Amino acid sequence: GDSVTQTKGPVTLSEGTSLTVNCSYETKQYPTLFWYVQYPGEGPQLLFKVPKANEKGSNRGFEATYDKGTTSFHLQKASVQESDSAVYYCVLDASSGSWQLIFGSGTQLTVMP
């Protein structure tokens, strides 16, 4: 079945350092891939999505490339800020008829000032 595996947290970084959150996926179809972010006390919200293989998505300085060859969708940011502290979820839409979202387990990021 469909699955998503991402970096196990928690991850703690200092402001200004770079971030990579690894994400790999398994599916039989051609999914849309998403990164969702969840700030403390809130529900998840879409960071960005990429519907096509070999394309890049980006938002708020975060970016990820949909790599069909390696089935990866790693999240990167060159210089993190304290306000980036949140939980990040790698997500794909299921290949079954329902096309519902499959969430990874989430990566907790804490950025220290």
Add this chain to the structure above:
Amino acid sequence: EAAVTQSPRNKVTVTGGNVTLSCRQTNSHNYMYWYRQDTGHGLRLIHYSYGAGNLQIGDVPDGYKATRTTQEDFFLLLELASPSQTSLYFCASSGGTGYYEQYFGPGTRLTVL
């Protein structure tokens, strides 16, 4: 701005108790969802609906019922609550499935003693 609200925000009940969680969306979306969020599991889909009177089973439906009374309102029912259902519950809505963005509510924290 998309809007999904949930009530109550916190609920404590005892084993065997009845609980109803409420969700309302003002996005005019057809699809609504109930998820549970647990450490190490990300978000898991319990039930979803694509319109008033419709109900679809998600990935972890055991012990839960749901009802969609209008386009705006979606309820999650726990008729014999168990401690294993202690969790953070999120409702979401979307305009469609697959690559459509899902908009999440703020969550309801349920504790079953």
